[in-house]
Amino acid sequence: MSESYLLLALVGLPFLGAIVAGLLPARARDTAGQLGGAVAIASIAIVVSVLPAVEEGEVLRLELPWMPSLGLDFVLRMDGLAVLFVGMVSVIGGLVILYARYYMSAEDPVPRFFSFLLAFMGSMTGVVLSGNLIQLSFFWELTSLFSFLLIGYWHHTTAARDGARMAITVTAGGGLCLFAGMLLLGHIAGSFDLEVVLASGDRIRSHPLYVPVLLLLLLGALTKSAQFPFHFWLPQAMAAPTPVSAYLHSATLVKAGVFLLARLWPVLAGTETWFWIVGTAGLVTMLVGAYVAIFQNDLKGLLAYSTISHLGLITLLLGLNSELATVAAIFHIMNHAAFKASLFMAAGIIDHETGTRDIRRLSGLNRFMPFTARLAMVAAAAMAGVPLLNGFLSKEMFFAEALSAASPRPALLDILPVAAMVASAFSVTYSLRFIHKAFFGPNPTDLPRTPHEPPGWMRLPVEILVLACIMIGILPAATVGPLLDVAARSVLGEATPVYSLTVWHGWTLPLLMSMIALVGGVVIYLSLQRYLQRGVEGPPLIRRLEARRIFDRTMVFLSWRLARLLEGLFGTRRLQTQLRLLLFVALLAGGLAVVLRGPGPGNLEPAGIDPVLGLVWVIGSACAIGAAWMAKYHRLAALILLGGAGLVTCVTFVWFSAHDLALTQLLVEVVTTVLLLLGLRWLPKRMVGTGTRSPEVLTVARRLRDLGLAVAAGVGMAALAFAVMTRTPPDLLARHFLELAYLEGGGTNVVNVILVDFRGFDTLGEITVVAVVALTAFALLRRFRPAPDSVDVPEQQRYLRAVEAARPDRREGITVADWLLVPSVVTRMLFPVICIVALFLLLRGHDMPGGGFVAGLTVSIAIILQYMFGGTAWVEARLQVHPLRWMGAGLLFATGTGLGAWWFDRPFLTSWFSYLEIPVLGTVPAASALLFDIGVFALVFGATVLMLIALAHQSVRGHRAVPRVAVAARAQPSSPAAAQPAVAQPAVAQAAGQGGGG
Amino acid sequence: MQELSLSDLGLALPELFLACLGMVLLVYGAFRGARAAGEVAVIGSLALVLVGILVLTGSVERSTAFNGLFVVDAFAVFVKILILLGAVLGIVLAANYLKAEGIQRFEYVILLMFATLGMMMMVSANDLIALYIGLETQSLALYVMAAFHRDTLRSSEAGLKYFVLGALSSGMLLYGASMIYGYTGATGFAEIAQHLEATEGPAAVGLIVGIVFVAAGLAFKTSAVPFHMWTPDVYEGAPTPVTAFFSVAPKVAAIALFMRVLADPFGELVHDWRQIIIAISVGSMVLGAFAAINQTNIKRLMAYSSIGHVGYALIGFAAGTPEGISSVLVYMAIYLVTNVGTFAVIIAMRRRGRAVEDIADLAGLQHRQRGMTIALTIFMFSMAGIPPMAGFIGKLVVFGAAIDAGLTLLAIIGVLASVVSAFYYLRIVKVMWFDEAAEPFDKPADSSLGTVMFVSALLTVLFVAYPAPLIDSAAIAADALF
Structure with missing residues (x-):
């Protein structure tokens, strides 16, 4: 349907124009203006062309697929209300563009202005034409965005920046609320399509979510329409160029809010909640706005508050839950747009030609710009509701409604007409003040510019709008009657009431009220003269x-x-606090689940505790607590105690007949303790207490908290472990392995069979990792630079040296050698024994506790012992182990075993087993897995020794570095820290060479 | 148990290719030395593109490999493409930055490739063990990347902190996994799901505790509240391209993993884990909205912003429906593009050869670098969820899914939080457009940053015109989990 594509053009053209205008050079004022004008004229032409169809009650629709999977289509929909608004947006838009062409100064980057303005026009058209809720809030946010850019157009002034920011904060914030409301509304209606939503009014009003939906939508609409208590952004937005104010605050931006109220009136209105919220907001806004407007000294400020007040009037009408009031509201929307736009433009002309908008400085302009003055007077009279002008008609309808409103509280019926009259009187007052102060009185003094009439083209838009005011005022039915009718019908449908659009209804009560308001307004103005003369900013x-x-x-x-x-x-930036929080939350979350659900009883009874094992555990716990305690003060002691706790774990494993586990644990425990001890040498020494002074309260509290956390974590772990162990475990893999270990792996040591057979591939990966880790540790330690305070030889050695130096008969180092003579001889003799044990463990590993891993650790222990008692220098001089070769060989061996299976057409790492008769030893199990285990052995041995060498060698290097550092420090006292590493480097490199060679 | 077969390898071809090439490049770099950095970067990014092609041309039907440890389905494919996109951009953004900071080493690309490998494995994990291995492969590489500028204190601190906290959270995850194994007797997702279906009555409390711990570990990786503490420090301390990478790829991977773990094996327990998700979602949104306001450093701000975005994404996840999952995927895809663009701008913030990171440094940028200003404005609007930027659609689908699932309150909190967060995004816009001009930034060395900015901005703006491809493919991906 070609007509519906016109709708797309209606939305698309302004955006297209905006893009083109944005690309124009900054000086192209005329081109941009012509472009904008062309867009506006095209829009008006489209509106006119579709008007007949809409007037016949047809609803034009255009659907394009947008997000089909979400059930969202891009729908443009034009009905009576939409056509009214689009008409307003494009007509006033066109006039504003014409006006702005002359208003904007040549220095401003005008194309940008037109670009924003056109984009805003497109967004506003999008809002009114949207056929689904999401799309509506989408364009809604766009209007916020572009109004932000328009208000902040003169961004070099603070006022513009603040005003723009406040406008977008309030309207965009409200827009997001609106968005949430739309989502809910669509959820209730079952579709986001406007047709469906409009048809499901009863369902929405009776839905439990009605009130939240209403509140969210109203937050959106009321912020946009600057309703109390969100009205404050609008006066701030007056920092915008006047064409922007004329456009945004007469016909478009603020009208979007009331448009939404009118659009959703059929589905949302009709409840008491609606009446109270919308009605109250409207009433308060109307009164407060009008009252404050009287006391504004800025022309545009006065108009801004008057806009707030008139929007309040429209909102109030919509909130009355009456069809006639809604018609009045729609009518007033049009009228207000016409007279307010012309007034803003008139104020802009005054500002433009005199250089000020301050009412206190303006005076007697009637003589300098008579034509503009006449126009402004007519427009202001329309605003005040003087008969024969358009404002009068809608105000008359409003009074009639105020008198006949069906209110839930009868008392309101008395208040409403009075409030209406008061607001109306205020409106007369400020209109009068605007005209009187600006155009009458003595000639103005000290104006920034000499006032004169503006260019004719600049006045033309005002003339057109004022003409419209008069025409509507005199011949309402003939001019806007059809448009109003079709708009009202599109909102109210069948329920559209009969109303009469004539100037003269006879001597009625509303007419009397109008008269009272007019007279009252004049009286108020006269009586306020003295106060206003003082020129105080703001109302009393x-x-x-x-x-x-x-x-x-x-x-x-x-x-x-x-x-x-x-x-x-x-x-927090502190790591400890972060760790604490992390732990705390995990504990809380885990604990909460247990507390809420209850742990439930386990189905296994814990067996009785053997007192001996209990005693062992007491020792273990004591060791653990001691280790935690000493960790801060004495690391060596802490480490030894940790070893004690580890041993208790070993004993426990043995106790429960897991000797293979115990064996592994024991060896790992020994090796890691020794490695840690070697590393400990390079950490700072034990903390020296700050004296006998007792620690501060805060410190104590902190430690107690940490203690509590530690206890909680420990208890939690223990409780979880207990809970798991007192339940029958589900059918785990363990049984599978226990059954198949001998049948398929040919071994009775299940752990070892798993390691070298079932999970051989994993083990291959793991030993590779071990090799990589050893190499990495070595590589890292190769370039290790000891911390300056730990370079020195330990205290004990210093003492020994001092003693030896004092006694000339003793060579250096001989004391230690003496002391360690017996143990070192013993360990040297033990060396081959341990190696045999290791071999034994390796060979029997498949069936009994043992295996390559354990054997490798055992041999490493043999070497560690040599280090401990023989000293690094002694061992390094004699050690003929090449760790890298051991590791490489081990890895190759293990891989080779795996590859060997391919020789027999089996998958990688398939194992074979049998028993061999060996002369002296008797029958030994022989599985291909044994070969694999030998590889593991070699690699573990090599890796451990490599790390050991790397660590142990540090002690040699540290001593060597000391004297040179001292020399360097003396030579360059200014930068000892910088000198130290540089000097230490050769020693490091040298040591590394030795270490690598073994 | 089945033996390893060629089809298994075929299914994991992208990962295998990436792993092998990563190692080859590592050896190449090790032998060639510092000169290799440029070449490795080029080869690495081409390789990642190639991996992306492999992923796309591979199977989309759900199929498993390695005895059910590894799964490929539409969900995995979708997320992997996002991750690879983030990774490629991570290399592109880094090129000039690393050179300018004097830390151009080939290891950066290698680490990034291995991290990507880990993420891809996470996404394809179909077993708790596979999950953990993928997660650690990723994390270990990331720890090093955070400390990549090792001569600066901040970077080292970031790496160390990330490592310590990450190790703790990994421990929690492992502990939770072992609890789950203890109570269900299985580590495979399919077996766990079977077990849960077969069990009558409410789930055992131990299992719930296990899920809590796994969720805590994963929440750490997604930097959701209350496991977010590391994020600002690490984002601030790490080199900016690393931060850019951190804020997209690992986050996408972790959220995807989150969804796979909870929605796939524990789909039966949706009412139990939904509470966790809702809690961390609300926490993340609120904290992300408020704490960011106070920031002066833009990288810290982006950290809080990313925390907030995770909160929004989790809203969709909390819905627990296919629509919810697909909304998360859409959200993350949009987030990725916007965030990468934003970081391209941050990386371009260099003044007289030094990187500057304060929001105040952006003051009056429009007078100097107009293109950059427009781009960042677009990104900020998108992050704030203001139409017509893509971020709006992201929020739309997420909130919509939550409301359809009956989580109205959560959606409303989300909207309110995004109102608050709009404040600080718009503040950046205000600083750039309205504040007194500061000194201009240096001209970028080449057009790579500008291109990234331009393309991201274009995608962010134009997404609204044709969102169907992303939304449809996300829907297909999400269906794979159900």
């Missing part, structure tokens, strides 16, 4: 109660204090 009584300031305070609180508070509470 509520001057101090500025919503803007509250907003600023709130923003500061949210953006600064609360943020800092939260960051302080939940953010």
Whole structure:
């Protein structure tokens, strides 16, 4: 359907124009203006061309696939209300563009202005034409975005920046609420399509989520329409160029809010909640806005508050839950757009030609710009509701509604007409003030520019709009009657009431009220003369109660204090705190689950505890606690105690008949303890206490907290372990392995069979990792630079040296040698024995506790013993082990065994087993897995020794480095730290060479 | 048990290719030395692209390999493509930065490749053990990457901190995994699911504790509250391209893994784990929204922002429906593009040869670097979820899924949090457009950063016009989990 594609053009053209305008050079003021004008004219033409169809009640639709998987299509939909709004947007848009062409100064980058303005126009058209809710909130946010850019157009001024920021904070924030409301609304209606939503009014009103939906949607609409208490952003937005104000605050941006209320009126209105929220917001806004407007000294500020007040009036009408009031609201939307746009433009002309908008400085302009003055007077009269002008008609309808509103509380019926009259009187007052102060009185003094009439083209838009005001005012039915009718019908449908659009209804009560308001307004103005003369900024009584300031305070609180508070509470840069938090949360989450569900009884009874094992565990626990205690003060003691705890674990394994496990644990325990001891040498010494002074309360508290955390973590672990162990385990893999170990792996040591056979591939990977780790440790330690405070020889050795130096009969180092003579001889004699044991463990590994891993560790222990008692220098001089070769050979051996299986057409690492008759030893099991185990043995041995060499060699190197460092430090006292590594380097390199060679 | 077969290897071809090439490049780099950095970067990024092609041309039907340890399905393919995209961009963004900082080493690319490998394995994990191995492969590489600028204190601190906390969380995850194994007798996802289906009544409390611990470990990797503490420090301390990489690829991988673990084997227990997800989602959103306001360093700000985004993504996950999962995927894809673009801008923030990181350094940028300003503005609007940027669609699908699943309150909290977070995104926009101009930034050495910015910005803006491909493929990917 070609007509529906016109809708796409209607939305698309302004955006296209915006892009083109954005690409124009900064000086192309005329081109940009012409482009904008062309877009506006095209839009108007489209509206006119589709108008007949819409007037017949047809709803034009265009559907394009957008996100089909989410059930979202891009739907444009034009009905009566939409056509009214699009008409307003494009007509006033066109006039504003014409006006702006002359208003904007040549210095401004005007194409950018037009680009934003056109984009805004497109977004606004998008809002009113949207056929689904998501799309509507999408364009809604776009209007916020572009209004932000338009308001902040003169971004070199602070006012513009603040105004823009506040506008976007409020409207975009409201927009997001609207978005949430739309999602909920779509959820309730079952579709986001507007047709479906509009048809499911009853379902929505009776849904339990109705109130949240309503609140969210109203937050969106009321922020946009600057309704109390969100009205404060609008006066701030007056920092924008006047064409922007004329456009945004008459016909478009603020009207989007009331548009939404009108659009969703059929589905949301009709409840008491609606009446109270919308009605109250409207009423308060209308009164407060009008009251504050009287006391504004800025022309545009006055108009801004008047806009707020008129929007309040529209909102109030929509909130009355009456069809006639809704018609009045729609009518007033049009009228307000016409007179407010012309007034803003008039104010802009005054600003443009005189250089100021301050009412206190303006005076007597009637003589300098008579034509503009006449136009402004007519428009202001329309705003005040003077008969024969358009404002009068809708105000008349409003009064009639105020009198006849069906309110849930009868008392309101008395208040509403009074409030209406008061607001109306205020409106007369500020209109009067605007005209009187600006155009009458003595000739102005000290104006920045000499006032004169503006160029004709600049005045033309005002003339057109004022003409419209008059035409509608005199001949309402003939001019806007059809449009209003079709708009009202599209909102109210069948329920559209009969209303009459005539100037003269006879001598009715509303007419009387109008008269009272007119007279009252004049009286108020006259009686306020003295106060206004003083030129005080802001209205009396509520001057101090500025919503803007509250907003600023709130923003500061949210953006600064609360943020800092939260960051302080939940953010920290300290690792310990972070660790603590992490643990705490895990404990809490785990504990909560247990507490909430209850652990439930285990189905296995714990067996009785053997007192001897209990005693062993007491020792183990004591060791563990001691280790934790000493960790801070005495690392050596802590390490030894840790070894004690490890031994107790070994004993426990033995106790429960897991000797293979125990054996492995024991050997690992020994090797790691020794390696740790070697590393300990390079850590700072034990902490020296700060004296006898008792620690501070905070310190104590901190330690207690850490203690509590440690205990909680430990107890939690223990409890979990207990809980798991007192339950029948599910059918795990263990049984599978126990059954198949001998049948398929030919071994009775299940652990070893798993390691070398079932999981041989894993083991191959693991030993590779061990090799890599050993190489890495070696590589890292090769370039190890001891911390300056641990380079020195240990205290004990210093003492010995001092003693030896003092006694000339003793050679250096002889004392230690003497002391260690017996143990070193013993360990040397033990060396071959241990090696035999290792061989034994290796060979029997397949059936009995033992295996390549254990054997490798055992031989390493033999070498460690030599290091401990013979000293590094002694061992290094004699050690003929080449760890790298051992490792390489081990890896090759293991891999080779695996590859061997391919020789027999079996998959990689398939094992074979049998028994061999060996002369002296008798029958020994012989599995191919044994070969694999030998590889493991060689590799583990090589890797451990390599790490050992790397670590142990440090002690030799450290001593050598000392004297040179001292020399260097003396030579360059300024930078000892920098000199030290440089000097230490040769020693390191040398040592590394030795270490690598073995 | 079946033997290793060629089809298994075929299924894991992308991963195997990446692993082998990574090792080859490592050896090549080790022999060639410092000169290799440039060549390795080029080969590495080409390899990642090739891996992406392999992933795309591979199977999309759900199929498992290695006795059910490894799974390839549409979900895995979708996420892997995102990860690879993040990884390639991680190399591209780093090229000039590393050179300028004097830390251009070939190991960067190798580490990044191995991290990517780990992520791909995570995504394809179909077993708790496979999951852990993938996770650690990723994490170990990332720890080193965080400390890549090892001569600066901040970078070393970041690496160390990440390592210590990461090790703790890995420990928790492992502990949880062993609890799960203890209570179900299986580590494979399919077997666990079978076991849960067969069990009547509520799940055993030990199993719940296990899930809690696994979730805690995974939440750490996604940097969700309350396991987020490391994020700001690590993001600030790590070299900026590394931060860029951190903020996209590992995050996508971790969230994908999160979804696979909880939705696949524990799909039966959705009501139990949903509470966890909701809690961390709300926490992340709120903290991400508020704590970021206070930041002056843009990398720290992005850290908090990423925490917040994880919170939004988890909203969709909390829904637990296919729509929810697909919304998370869409969200993460959009997040990835926007975030990479933002980091391209941050990396381009260099003044007289030195990197600057304060938000104040962006002041009045529009007077100097107009293109960059527009790009960053687009990204900030997108992150704030303001239409028509892609970020809006991301939030839309996520909130929509949550509301459809009945999690109205969660969606509302999400919207409110995004209102708050809009504040600091818009503050950056304001600083750039409205503040007094600071000194201009240096011209980037080549066009790579500019290209990344331009393409990301273009995608962010134009996504709304044609979102169907991403949304449809995400829906297909999400269906694979159900």
